[in-house]
Amino acid sequence: MKSTCPSVLSSLLGLALAWTGFNSTAAPAADAQSGVALKLLAEGFVSPLNLVPLPLPDSPGSLLVADQVGTIQVLKPDGNLSQDLFLDLRPRMVTVNQGFDERGLLGLALHPKFTANRKLYVFYSAPRRSDRGTNVDCTSTVSEFKVAAGSPGHVDMSSERVLLQIDKPQMNHNCGRILFGPDGFLYIGTGDGGGANDNEQGHAPQGNGQDTTTLLAKLLRIDVDHGTAYGIPSDNPFADGKKGRPEIYAYGLRNPWGISFDRGGKHELFAVDVGQNLFEELNIIVKGGNYGWRLREGFHAFDPQNPNTPPENGPRTDASGQPLLDQVAEYRHPARNKLDPTQLQGISVTGGYVYRGQALPELQGKYVFADWSRTWALPDGVFFTASRSGEGAQAKWKLDQLPVATTTGAKLNAYIVALGEDSAGELYVLTNGRNSLTGQTGKVFKMVAKP
Numbered sequence: 268m269k270s271t272c273p274s275v276l277s278s279l280l281g282l283a284l285a286w287t288g289f290n291s292t293a294a295p296a297a298d299a300q301s302g303v304a305l306k307l308l309a310e311g312f313v314s315p316l317n318l319v320p321l322p323l324p325d326s327p328g329s330l331l332v333a334d335q336v337g338t339i340q341v342l343k344p345d346g347n348l349s350q351d352l353f354l355d356l357r358p359r360m361v362t363v364n365q366g367f368d369e370r371g372l373l374g375l376a377l378h379p380k381f382t383a384n385r386k387l388y389v390f391y392s393a394p395r396r397s398d399r400g401t402n403v404d405c406t407s408t409v410s411e412f413k414v415a416a417g418s419p420g421h422v423d424m425s426s427e428r429v430l431l432q433i434d435k436p437q438m439n440h441n442c443g444r445i446l447f448g449p450d451g452f453l454y455i456g457t458g459d460g461g462g463a464n465d466n467e468q469g470h471a472p473q474g475n476g477q478d479t480t481t482l483l484a485k486l487l488r489i490d491v492d493h494g495t496a497y498g499i500p501s502d503n504p505f506a507d508g509k510k511g512r513p514e515i516y517a518y519g520l521r522n523p524w525g526i527s528f529d530r531g532g533k534h535e536l537f538a539v540d541v542g543q544n545l546f547e548e549l550n551i552i553v554k555g556g557n558y559g560w561r562l563r564e565g566f567h568a569f570d571p572q573n574p575n576t577p578p579e580n581g582p583r584t585d586a587s588g589q590p591l592l593d594q595v596a597e598y599r600h601p602a603r604n605k606l607d608p609t610q611l612q613g614i615s616v617t618g619g620y621v622y623r624g625q626a627l628p629e630l631q632g633k634y635v636f637a638d639w640s641r642t643w644a645l646p647d648g649v650f651f652t653a654s655r656s657g658e659g660a661q662a663k664w665k666l667d668q669l670p671v672a673t674t675t676g677a678k679l680n681a682y683i684v685a686l687g688e689d690s691a692g693e694l695y696v697l698t699n700g701r702n703s704l705t706g707q708t709g710k711v712f713k714m715v716a717k718p
């Protein structure tokens with residue numbers, strides 16, 4: 268989610284505004300005949316970031332919608348939104364800014380055996396711990412909760428079991444997307460800690476992405492069913508703890524804002540990665556993979572001292588000799604901050620899903636995702652598809668724009684903050700009308716066939 272914010276937070280984040288021009292290699296916009304539309308399901312949110320199916324015995328098809336500001340509500344299949352909260356995490360969170368903020372309630376996942384054990388997991392930004400210095404901004408926290416016995420619409424607040432706490436140096440690049448894999452383990456995405464270029468206070472000399480002794484800038488994998496707080500899957504790449512933190516599954520990620528398993532095919536693990544100033548990524552993650560940040564951004568070398576000019580030559584292996592793995596697709600930011608409408612461009616990738624539902628046959632097998640907004644100041648989120656063009660986790664995928672209007676024909680005119688998926692594989696779009704945590708312009712749409 269978000270990351271480069273040239274006009275507003277440039278001083279805070281230390282971003283350079285001098286955009287360098289490259290000949291674009293992105294695919295041109297295509298497929299003007301798309302039959303995909305967005306049906307409004309619910310509104311009045313601030314910034315809804317998570318949507319997951321809630322298997323309620325008396326109300327099949329219910330969904331949980333989690334708002335970044337710390338609240339979770341039940342959305343019934345008839346479109347009714349519960350007014351009493353399923354979970355209210357606000358008392359345990361940092362106070363989020365009224366303006367732009369990347370902290371908050373960022374991840375939600377139900378235990379694979381939720382129906383039997385009523386357990387769910389959240390990733391949220393808690394305040395700095397009392398024994399930490401002021402160089403820590405907040406505490407990324409992964410906790411387990413249980414739904415109250417006999418009250419399936421409410422979480423028992425006294426049931427919190429804290430699994431993981433990570434000191435965060437800056438307020439941005441939290442990631443916090445969590446999900447259970449087909450293996451039953453919990454996958455947790457973490458950002459590089461924030462600031463810009465993975466090169467500020469609280470970042471390792473080589474960057475947190477390349478530091479396997481920190482849990483920042485990683486994809487983690489833990490076993491919530493064993494151990495004291497959690498167990499370590501025995502085949503995690505650093506399971507013995509000698510060369511890195513045992514929780515690490517993959518590394519070299521900047522802010523993987525969107526992680527999903529393909530529910531079909533080979534159940535591959537997809538993770539986008541939000542770029543610094545130039546390139547956005549779609550990755551297929553393999554266990555132990557190093558995805559390059561901050562040695563690389565997209566298909567290009569990266570220099571944190573000169574982030575707008577990719578070096579001609581950069582390392583292709585990391586400090587331990589591991590290859591730096593390329594993503595399967597990239598798209599670029601508008602050169603010199605000027606959008607070229609004929610090009611596939613954006614500034615902050617929002618991850619999605621390989622479509623395996625029934626309603627939209629034209630999307631079958633494609634990875635459907637979005638860009639948050641093609642400009643920082645105005646709501647201009649756009650949709651993309653990625654199509655496999657070869658075999659293997661490193662085969663390149665083809666990107667196309669996916670024209671999508673609402674079912675009323677109106678333009679979306681929103682920041683696309685997240686996508687969601689229901690138990691049938693149908694997709695949902697979560698938006699915020701603003702680039703801040705103010706107002707109630709957040710909406711939830713379902714992707715449907717064009718009427």
Ligand SMILES: [Ca+2]
Binds near residue numbers: 548558560563564
């Ligand atoms: Ca990368």
